[in-house]
Amino acid sequence: MSAASSRHIVIVGAGVAGLTAAALLAHHGYRVSLFEKQSVPGGRAAAMTWDGFTFDLGPTLLFMPDVYREAFARWGGDFDREVPMLRLRPNYRLNYADGKNLVISSLLSETMRSLEAFAPGSSDGFLRYFADAADAYQRSRRLFVGERIRSFAHFLSPERIAALFSTGAFRHLGAQALRSFGDPRVAGAFSFQSMYLGMSPFDAPLLYRLLLFTELGEGIFFPLGGIGALPRALDRAARSNGAQIHYDTEIAEVERSGERVVAVRTGGGERIECDAIVLNADLPYAYDRLLGDPEHRSLRMRHTPSALLVYAALEERYDDLLHHEFLMPSDLRRTCTDIFERGRIPEDPAIYLCAPGASDPRMAPPGKEALYLLVPAPSLEGVVDWAGKRDAIVDRALRIVEERRLPGLRSRIRWVRSRTPLEFQNELSLNRGSAFGLSHDVFQIGPMRPDNRHAKLKNCYFAGASTRPATGLPLVTLGAMQSVERICEELG
Incomplete structure (x- = not known):
């Protein structure tokens, strides 16, 4: 019997x-027990059929498929066989209030x-802007997220310091996009992607233009059956690797003895x-509720905003x-100010639409759309009364979509469900209802982001959006691989 096989690792959160950590650790021979309070896998990336x-x-949206290919290959799996997917073309359409639209491919x-x-004329600076985005992506992937950051000294190597400056870590994304394109609408089209990380493009580091490369250089993919096919x-x-997975089972307490975790309840x-634990619960929540450390710095760090999600079952799909x-606001800066500074729903919101039936008709009954x-x-740090005004906020969003893009929308709806910051907090245990976890400003990345191991509890590890390296499905997958590598080094 190997040393690993005698050691029991508990994972909290599917x-x-x-799940990536569970598959890898089980492949390495550890006894793995994963506990998830929801009834289905995925956490924020779960799917449901009603x-x-x-x-x-x-x-x-699925980006960076090479990350998943690497993860699956580590246990001998074939990602492309297990999660068949389509590369979308075009990527998406941006719709503006004046009736014009921009198609990104x-x-x-x-x-x-x-x-x-x-x-006219706006394409002149596009290739240069795209080339700079590609450079930022390649440098960031190699230097900032591609390997585990072990210490400040490790992070602050001459090469990394130079890359921070050259990729624009200390300049603003929105300002550079405006300088590159002139037209604020085009600048918004190539900078709003920072909102995927829960950051305003007007405050986000220019470094995050790398997101544009993930979309245009590598493409946007759709797993058949939806993103839920991944978890x-x-x-x-x-x-298959031997992990035991328990759904509908909440972990309420982490028991410790000295500087080690010894059990969960x-x-x-x-x-x-257990001999070690991996907490895939939201990191600030994990420190506060599971580890009994309400003063941990993660609870004081800047959190991302959130989102209203609406799921509408349509009796008839829209063929066009x-x-x-995306429905783009007429003034993206004012919209971002409302969200990020004033804590309110914008009068002119940005709205993202996803109609998966355009790629996979099986996502809804024939002729219908999810x-x-x-x-x-x-x-929940904002001023929105989600409990009292949810229905009105949802109805207003549907009305805007109906007026700007989908005529007759509300007459086609069979039923509507929604998720607000209240559900992010109460159902998914996301601190403050922040949909994307901790923010990614320049002082909350690299070694300044919470480590993937507890400073005192030497067998307590983390994986997920609010630890290193960052939020987003491919990056938390990279993070899980890095946490597992560390466990194997330290636990043996």
Whole structure:
């Protein structure tokens, strides 16, 4: 019997990072028990089917598939076989209030033609801007997120310091985009992607133009069956490797002795001994509620805002609706100010639409559509009365979509469900209802982001959006691989 096989590791949370860690640790020979309080895998990336309509409940875009290929290959799996997917073309359509639209495609010539039709002359700076985005991506992938940051000294190497300056860590994304394109609408089209990380493009470091490369250089993908196909495949892999997975089982307490975790207790009172623990729960929540450390710095760090998610079952789909579309506000800066500074729902919100039936008709009954809306919104730190005004806020979002893009929308709706920051906090245990975890400003990345191991409890590890390296499905997958590498080094 190997040393690993005699050691029991408990994982709390079946998000993508928790499931990746479970599959890898089980492959390395550890006895793995994963506990998830929800009934399905995925955490924020879970999916549900109601009345034949399948909805991804959180993320709907898949980027950086090479990360998942690497993860699956580590246990001998084949990601492309386990999670068959389509590369979308075009990526999405941006719709503006004046009736004009801009189509963004990973085929750059298509994007440039659309740019010229939308704002003549605006394509002149596009290739340079894209090349700089590609450079930022390659440097960041190699130097900032591709390997575990072990210390400040490790992070602050001459090469990394130079890269921080050259990639624009101390300049603003929105300002550079405006200088590159002139037209504020085009600048917004190539900088709003920072909102994927819960950051305003007007405050986000220029470094995050790398997100544009993930979209245009590598492409946007859709797993057949939705993003939920990814955690389902990870669940299968973890079980196949020998992990035990327990859904509908909440971990209520982490028991420690000295500088080690020795057991966990379920909400039902069962005590499970362990040799190490991986917490895939939201890191500030984990420190506060599970580890009994309400003064941990993560609870004082800057959190991202949140989102209103709307799931609408349509009796009839719209044939001209792309898989991904955005309704762009007339003044993106004012919209971001409302969300990020004033903590309120904007009068002119940005709205993202996802119509997966455009790529996979099986996501809804024949001829129908599982329409998904996302409206960036403040977290529970804001001034929005989510409990009292949820229905009015949802109805207003649907009305805006109906007026600007989908005529007759509300008459096609069979039913509507929604998720607000209240559900992010109460159901997913996300501190402050922040949908994306801790913010990614320049002082909350690298070694300044919470470590993936507890400073005092030497067998307590973390994986997920609020630890290193960052939020987003591919990056939490990278983070899970880094946490597992550390466990194997330190636990043996």
